[in-house]
Every structure is written in structure tokens, then in C-alpha cells.
Amino acid sequence: RTVYVNGQYLPETEATVSIFDRGFLMADGVYEVTSVLQGKLIDFDGHLARLERSLTELDMQKPDAFDDLVEIHRELVRVNQIDEGLVYLQVTRGSDGDRDFVFPDPETTKPTLVLFTQSKPGMADSPAAKKGNKIISIDDIRWGRRDIKTVQLLYPSMGKMMAKAAGCDDAWLVEDGHVTEGTSNNAYIVKGNKIITRGLSNDILHGITRAAVLRFAREAQMEVEERLFTIDEAKQADEAFTTSASAFVMPVVEIDGVVLGDGTPGKVARRLREIYLEESL
């Protein structure tokens, strides 16, 4: 694989970052994941806009190559011959060669920019999406700025491990009885024909796929309600699903052992997945 690091395209074995990089020492960094279908970037402008916002919220400089990011994405997709898959992008605050809680001087320290691709054939025609996910619910003990897409992913990783240990696929995070989001996706339930999802705030990531899916749903005259919902309400819903750049619209068929509907992906989730894949290309 060819990867990109700080202005250079290199074989992955030759790309290096300082051991003092604050991304490595302090999880002081942000990231984006953009999906690729038929060799094309999906929702790229949304991901770029959110990256800019994440950088601003953390007082992090834009990398020098910020304006070339679309070219860099396209070049990596081309050289690595990605038909279906992802482009991962990460910006960390870099380092001045020491460890300090205080941010280094932005005049002398440049952020570190890294991009690489992951090939995922069969991402659109996914067997997992045909079966639907079984999920568990766990406490949301993350920090209070989940709207910033930081690389602090230890708790979401642990959540996936807890799900795996329980024989499930993923976890939904619950705070004060209400579902915030999934470990790496936004969460939805469907009641009647109404799509219900938590509104935007600092409590959740403002998903790029979420924005697109809600737009398509409204265009298709489907009813959308952005409000809090409890995990108990979710267990009594007709269907449920999640959205993310890496899994698009993913049906949820079981929550904490409670089977939703007949235990197969619901019609609203299936329809939204279809619309999303069609409209995004």
C-alpha cells in the first residue's frame, strides 16, 4: 500500500511519525473516514467541513496540505486501486520533541497529517447488512465533546469488545437512560413509519451519513423526529438501525437480547440503505 504522510507518498513500511507526536502520547488528534464506492469518494465535502470544525474546536492548525486534501484522497484511491473501501485521514498536533501537557508553540510545531486506504470489497452488498446487527447497551462514559472527531477511541473499542464477548456485533451508548449513539455510528429507531434519532449537540458526533440519510428520508416524504429516546423505547421499537461512513445504513435486529419485529432488517432501514447507496454515487 502507498500511504501519505506530511507531504509525501510512501510505501507503508517507509512512512514514519515521531514517537513524541501528541497524537501518539496524548490522543491529541482528529480524524475522518470517507468511504469509496466504485472508486469514488462519498460525501467528501461533508467530511472536509467537519475536519475543519474539529481542528478549530481544538485550536489545532490546519495542515499545510489542507487545500489539497481532495487530490490526496483521489491519488491514494488511484494508486492503491480502491474500488470499494475507505480513506482514513488523521491530523495530530505534532510535537516539539518533548512531552508536555501544554500545547507546543504553533509557530514552531506543525501538525502531522497521515492518510491511508483500506480496501473493503463487498462493502455495499454487505452480508452483515442483510442479517442486521445484534447490539448491547452500555454506559456512555466518554468525555463531553463527542461532537469533535478525536482519536480517543479506547472506550468505543472496549464497547465493541464487550459486544463481542456477549456474542453481539456492536454497542449503543446510554446516558441518563437515553441512547446517545453507537460506538462508531449514529443510532435510530423506527416507530410506525416515524424515524427517531437524537438531535445534534455536543453529546454526539454530527454524522455525515446521518445528515445525508435524514435529507433523503425527508425528500422521500418519510417522517423524521429528532429527539431523545430511551433504551427501553428502543427495545419496543418496530425497527432500529445505525449510520456511518463505514457501514452506511446498518439494520439493528436485537437490543440486549430483545428481538425487534421479526428479527430481520426492517423495511425502513432497508429502504434507506438502498436510497443512500443509490443517491450517494
Ligand code: PDD
Ligand atoms: N465513525 N458516531 C461516532 C461515535 C462515530 O465514530 C461515527 C463514525 C459516527 C458516524 O459518522 P459518519 O456518518 O460521519 O461516519 C457517529 C467512523 C466511521 C469510524 O470511526 O470508523
